[in-house]
Every structure is written in C-alpha cells, then in structure tokens.
Amino acid sequence: MxxxxxxxxxxxxxxxxxxxxxxxxxxxxxxxxxxxxxxxxxxxxxxxxxxxxxxxxxxxxxxxxxxxxxxxxxxxxxxxxxxxxxxxxxxxxxxxxxxxxxxxxxxxxxxxxxxxxxxxxxxxxxxxxxxxxxxASHIEDAAGFLLVGWFVAVIAIGGVVRNRRAYLREAEERARVAERGRDLEARRRAIEERLRIARELHDVLGHNISLINVQATAALHGLRREPERAEDALTAIKQASKDTLREMRATLGVLRQVDEAAPVTPPPGLARLDELTAGIAAAGLTVRTEIEGEPRPLPAETDLAAYRIVQEALTNVTRHSNASAAVVRIGYAGAHVTVGVEDDGKPRPGTLSEDGSGIRGMRDRARSLGGTLEAGPGPDGGFTVHARLPL
Structure with a gap:
C-alpha cells in the first residue's frame, strides 16, 4: 500500500x-x-x-x-x-x-x-x-564600495525579476482572456448553427407535413367517389414525404461526422422554385411565377432565405386560407432581390395573423441578412408577403 x-x-x-x-x-x-x-x-x-x-x-x-x-x-x-x-x-x-x-x-x-x-x-x-x-584604510574603503555595489546589484536584480513576473502574469492573463474569447465565440457560433438548423427543420417539416395533411384529406374525401384523385393525392404524399426525408437528411448531416455520400440534390434555392410550386400545385393550389429583371446568381444565404420565404408563404396559403390561386413574384433590381407571394383567398378565422410563428420566422430570416419583410392583407383581398433581401 x-x-x-x-x-x-x-x-x-x-x-x-x-x-x-x-x-x-x-x-x-x-x-x-x-x-x-x-x-x-x-x-x-x-x-x-x-x-x-x-x-x-x-x-x-x-x-x-x-x-x-x-x-x-x-x-x-x-x-x-x-x-x-x-x-x-x-x-x-x-x-x-x-x-x-x-x-x-x-x-x-x-x-x-x-x-x-x-x-x-x-x-x-x-x-x-x-x-x-x-x-578605515584604503582596503576597507574598497570593501565598503564593494558592499554598496553588492547591495545595489541585489536590489536591482530583484526589481528586474519583479517586473518580469508582472509581465508574465499580464501575458498569461491576456492569453486567458483570449482563450475565453475564443470559447465564447465558439459557443456563439454553435448556438447560431443550432438556431439555423432549427429554423431549417421548422420550414422543411412545416411545409411538407402541411402538404401531406392537405393531400391526405383529399385522399380521404375522394377515396370512394373519385379513386383516381385519391391515387394522385397518395402519389403527392409519397413525393412530399420523400422530399421531407431528403431535406432532413441534408440539414441534419452537419450534426453527424460519418462517411456518407455527398447529396446529389442541389441545395434549396430559387433554382428549385419550379419543384416547390409543382408540389403546391399538387395540393390543389394554382401557382403562377413571375420573374422581373435579369436573373443572376445569388449568395447562398440570400438564395436559401428567398426560397424558404416563398415556401413558408405558400405553406401558409394551403394551411390557413381557402385560396385557389397564388402568385410568386421574384424581382432582380440593383443590389437587392425582392420576393413576393400573393393569394386570392380569405384567411380562415383565427388561423393567420401578422404575428404568427411562420411570419416571425420569415421576418427573422430577412432581418438576419439586413433585409425587410412585410406581411398582411392585400389591397384586393387575399394575403400578401413581400420581402426585400440585399445581395
């Protein structure tokens, strides 16, 4: 022991x-x-x-x-x-x-x-x-001077050591402060990344599950009276669930450190706007897309934000209104890109407000890029979402 x-x-x-x-x-x-x-x-x-x-x-x-x-x-x-x-x-x-x-x-x-x-x-x-x-003799005088020099040297060396210790402590403190700053920055970035992933999951799940819900409702109503429409609805459900799984896999992939094949599907952006509107059209909503200005490549964050704003706006149309048609307007002008979604329906009572979580999420996306977003009833009825994003 x-x-x-x-x-x-x-x-x-x-x-x-x-x-x-x-x-x-x-x-x-x-x-x-x-x-x-x-x-x-x-x-x-x-x-x-x-x-x-x-x-x-x-x-x-x-x-x-x-x-x-x-x-x-x-x-x-x-x-x-x-x-x-x-x-x-x-x-x-x-x-x-x-x-x-x-x-x-x-x-x-x-x-x-x-x-x-x-x-x-x-x-x-x-x-x-x-x-x-x-x-006293000359030798004793010399010894006295030697003693003086000895004491002065000893005190001077002690002072130098004192200053060096103070410098080293200050350097260590600066290093600790810098290390704490790096830790805080790493934690801040981790929190921002978690918020980004949470926002992406909210948009992906909210949009696709809403489509699945709409298509499932249509399938239940048409299962006996119009079996062909029920089949179309189930096909749309299958595609929407597949898209949901694919986008969740891509979003959550950043949290895992495993050897997986790189996704072959391009990331969400305005280049995939046709796929988005086609999925919405399968739910029974007619969507028309209008492009103003010359399309140009957008920064990745701006492109993703524009896509998610359109996605969330169309999801709100299918969930919260009785609209039959919607218009998506994309405008390229100067140093900004504008995104607008208008529908011709009326919100169901108590289902949509300008302070809803979906609209807050769209507004937060726009503000995070230095842009703006306005949402509210349109001048001719329906509901309008308009965002302005800097390039």
Missing part, C-alpha cells in the same frame, strides 16, 4: 528540479547554514578564536528566517539585518552570514518592496560605516 507522501506526490515534488515552494525554502535554509558554518570553520583552522554560542545563535536565526522570506519578505530582511548586525561585532570568525541578508534583500525587491529593501540596505551600510569609523 503506498504511503500518503507518495500517493499525494510529495516525494515527486520534493525531487523536482528546480525546486519550488517550501522545498526550495528548506533547501535555501540548509544551504545558507552549510555555507556559513563551513566559512566559520575554515577561519577557525587558522588558529583564530572559536566562535561563541551567541554567534551560532545569530547564524541559526538568520538562516532559519529565510524559510519565511516569501510570506514576510520585509520582516525577514529586517531579522537578517539585526542578526548579521549583532553577529559580526560579537564574533571573531566572520564567516559569510551576510549572504542571508543579501538573499532577504533580493526577495523583498522581487516581491515589490523596493523602498523597504533600499531603506534596509542603507541602514546596513550606515551601521557598517559607523562600526569602522576612525580606523
């Missing part, structure tokens, strides 16, 4: 290089203790006096304080300053304990406490100058 340390990844984190977190702090404390102790022992071998217990206490305090340097950088820098300030006057073997103060200064500067680090460095230099007053 694995030990908790191994299960939690503690040993793996401890052996990671370079070390991080508390393991790095522990290694820092042990390294400073080892360096300071070896430097003291090296001086003791030269027949110098042994370091008193107070010196060892200051060494342990200064080195141990480094464990807390990340959480309390200024306090640790102050503790190491006091410890080293007491250590050097009270002990004969000097050693390298001042390294702990340099590390604490670097940490304070790297954590953003530049002013505090500078003040503590100034106090250290002032205390050093005060302790050496009256008997």
């Amino acid at each position: 694995p030990t908790p340390g191994l299960r939690d990844g503690g040993v793996a984190r401890a052996l990671r290089w370079p070390p991080r977190g508390r393991y790095a702090d522990v290694l820092m404390v042990l390294g400073c203790m080892l360096l300071s102790t070896l430097s003291v022992l090296a001086e003791e071998k030269d027949d110098r006096a042994l370091m008193p217990a107070a010196g060892w206490a200051m060494l342990v305090i200064a080195c141990s304080a480094l464990y807390f340097r990340r959480r309390h950088p200024v306090a640790v820098a102050a503790v190491t300053l006091v410890a080293t300030g007491l250590y050097y006057p009270l002990t004969e073997p000097d050693g390298l304990l001042i390294v702990t103060f340099a590390i604490a200064l670097y940490t304070a500067a790297a954590e953003g406490y530049l002013v505090a680090a500078s003040v503590l460095a100034g106090l250290a230099l002032a205390a050093t100058a005060y302790g050496n007053r009256g008997d």
